[in-house]
Amino acid sequence: MTTDALIPHATGRADDPQVRRRAARVAGIGYLAIFVLAIFANFVVRGxxxxxxxxxxxxxxxxxxxxxxxxGLAAFVVVFLVDVPIAWALYVLFRPAGRDRSLLAAWFRIVYTLMLGVAAVFMFLGLQLVTGGPGSGTMGPEAGMLMFEAFDYAWLVGLVAFGVHLVLLGRLITASGLAPTWLGWALVVAGVAYGLDTMAVTLLPDYAAIADVMLLVVALPSVVAELSFTAWLLVTGWRRPRVAAETA
Known part of the structure; x- marks a missing residue:
């Protein structure tokens, strides 16, 4: 399969079913990739x-x-790259629901992606500091730990933008019916949870006291919503056209 066969062309009609199916395939495959890479980078390595x-x-x-x-750092960098075609594919997929709103949702995802790239830079600097790499000088573990904390907060700032992206995407779904309504509301709830978590870290001096609760608040809706959305994207991307199926 060639790259052109997967990537939707920006010049295609907004309501062209073939273009939308290609977009769904790109987004679905991308989501699968980032699930695997992010779990490895964040939990297996960083955690x-x-x-x-x-x-x-x-x-x-x-x-x-x-x-x-x-x-793990390389996995984060690949996630940073893969998120760009996902943002584009979701814009193409939901463009029939409103070009400007779909574009806005894509831009918020791109902002999140940029912040993930910034966070990866902090992670690399932390590695250099704790291993005595070039430029580390007399700085040691404490400076490296500060860089790892900067990674955490840069990513959290990006997740606010990602949360807005999910809310906008969910509202596009609920208003247009291009996907199941329950899926749209699930994405809205997940997006709000991401935003609440970042605000809690920012505003509460003793966030550690509620960290376990907030982990549940974020993880449960996000896992359910995003895994369900991934499954819907893959089914939509490979579903046979109704007309072609009836003809066969």
Whole structure:
């Protein structure tokens, strides 16, 4: 299958079913890719090697598993790249529901993607500092830990934009009927949860006291909504056209 066969052409009609199916395939495949990559980078790598509040242990674990840490960083970079065609494909897919609103939703996803790229830079700088790489000078584990914390907050800032993207996307769905209405509302709830979490981190001095609750508040709706959305994208992308099926 060639790249042209997968990527929808921007010049196609907004209501062309073939163009929309191609867009759904691009977005669905992209979502599958980022699910796998993000789980590996965030939970397998970062979650096991970076220990909040313990700079010495973090530096020791990162230095001892530098190859694994770099693999996680590379996974974040690939997610950064894959999110761009996803944003484009979702714009094409939901353009019939309103070109300007679909474009706005895509722009908010691009803002999130840019912040993920910034966060990856902080993650790389932290690696350099805790492993004594070029430019680290006399700075040590504490400076590296600060960079890992900067990664966390840069990503959280990006997730606010991602939350707005999900809310806009959900409202496009509920208003247009291009996808199941329940799926649209699920995306809205997930988007609001992302925003609430970032605001809680920003405004509450003792966020750690409610961190476990907020993890549940964010994880439950986001996993349900985004996995369901991925499944819908893949089914829509490979569903046979009704006319062709009836003719056969």
């Amino acid at each position: 096991s090697l970076v220990h909040p509040g313990d700079a010495v242990a973090t530096a020791a674990d990162v230095a001892a598993s530098e190859s694994l840490f770099r693999a």
